[in-house]
Amino acid sequence: MKWLSDSKVSHLRSIAGDPDFSGTKYAFIKELARGGMGTVYLAEDTELNRQVAIKVLSTPDITEDLRRRMIREAQIIARLEHPGIVPVHDVGVLPDGRVFYAMKFVRGVRLDEYAASTSATRERLRKFQAVCDAVAFAHAHGVIHRDLKPQNIMIGSFGEVLVLDWGVAKILRDDKNAVSSEADTLILPPDGSNKAGDTAHGTVIGTRQYMSPEQSRGEIDQLDERSDIYSLGAVFYFLLTDHAPTDEKPRTVNPKVSKPAEAICLKAMSRERAARYGSAADLSADVSRLLDAEPVSAYRENAYEKVSRWVGKNRFLVLLVLAYLLMRIFFIFTSRS
Amino acid sequence: MDPDTDIGGAQQRFPVTNQSAIVAARSEDHVVRQRAFDTILTSYWKPAYKYVRLKWQANNEDAKDLTQGFFANAFEKNHFASYDARKASFQTFLRTCLDGFIANERKAGQRLKRGGDANHFQLDFLSAEDEIAMHAANVDLSPEDYFHREWVRWMFTMSVDALRQRCEASGRMVQFQLFEAYDLRDDGETAVSYASLAKTFALEPATVTNYLAATRRDFRRIVLDKLREITATDEEFRTEARSLLGVDVK
Known part of the structure; x- marks a missing residue:
């Protein structure tokens, strides 16, 4: 057995644990969160002397072609400028081949943590509306998120709502409004186990409890804004019940949920895409009506x-x-x- | 594995598993216990030997006898079965037992008989001596920290060796050679780029990237598997993984 020097041990420790940021302008600080599609690290941008959050995607085995497409997608997503969107502002490849995205490091709490400390439904629904607005903005620019869930939504220090993790979003249309082909989209498996090229129809991306049926089935060509609407409905379900969506209706889980609120949730989460809201803005408008005690489009009231x-x-x-x-x-x- | 460090042939007789050897050390089954003991011995004999040399200022012959004696005694009396993960890490437990054993030996003025009997393990003390000569402990390093440092080094050394064997067995020697050239190059050597490796090995740069990434993943898996073998509980495993790699593992 070959003796390992201290520097080799240190290097092996880093390649087995921390990401290798050598060759980039980032210096590793610590791990922030680990998910199915990648790990988020806190790092220092050594050029601008500021902290950033860096998501390193789990799949390193990708071809040059796919890597180029992925970077191009990230560049398009980085153009999204909205107060409710934490955009990708840098993208690159680590020496080990994994693609990373650098994002603004947001100080705040995740929506699930926020919900645990805020029982007031109205407050929760106002935050949800802000999420819908940010998602509607992205949809208007031809981008769908594909992994909307409470863990990807942050409430900042000033109460602002920010939708994170656009790193695996899909571009439906580019700036010229041309619809992209499926081959232009890289899909990452949640366990990071698939190899490059396994990006075709049938590959699943996202978080099961919050993803649409078509997304669960890996029907990539079926994914559009309405998949995000389903996920928004699932987030709405969570805010109404404090539980991730199941087959049970919101009022079964939490009897305090009103019938119109349940109807909005179920409409957004319809198994049939056509039965869902046509846009995030429509969903937001219905939530707004609910908050203003106006009739909502998803529910037909009786006289009483x-x-x-x-x-x-x-x-x-x-x-x-x-x-x-x-x-x-x-x-x-x-x-x- | 280097034949010099093979112990009693037990690892050839039984399939290697990733179950906790610490838990298996409590087994009623003698064979299971023997295998567990072999795993513990393999994982700890070298840092233990170096620790005895440093902390107890033992010469190499005494250190050999004390290390052999400690493990033989621990096996005979099944000491490792009494480990309680709630009280300390296994590493701390083993070190404390070792200290206790040596203190008793010294107190009694006994000198362990060298060689010959049933519990004489074939351990490559010569390599341990070479390493001590090459890389002595810093003056400001406590014996406990020295033990930990050498244990980490030994864990990675064994893992690299296991990786090599795995690559050999699966016909992926190119992957291991790339790993060796990039991640195990000698300290004095100039850093190589992926592009230059691609040229040397007549591969596409993307292939070098993918091979290295996959081999590193294998390496990480091997390290964690080894760690799981020598920890008793999930909690201890996670704590040790954090200490060893600085990461949270599931």
């Missing part, structure tokens, strides 16, 4: 529910009228006696 909702919304007016009526009745009786 209409009255109840109207009374709920105009409680002050109703109380005023009731008080007036009571006073009138009181005067009528007192004047008779």
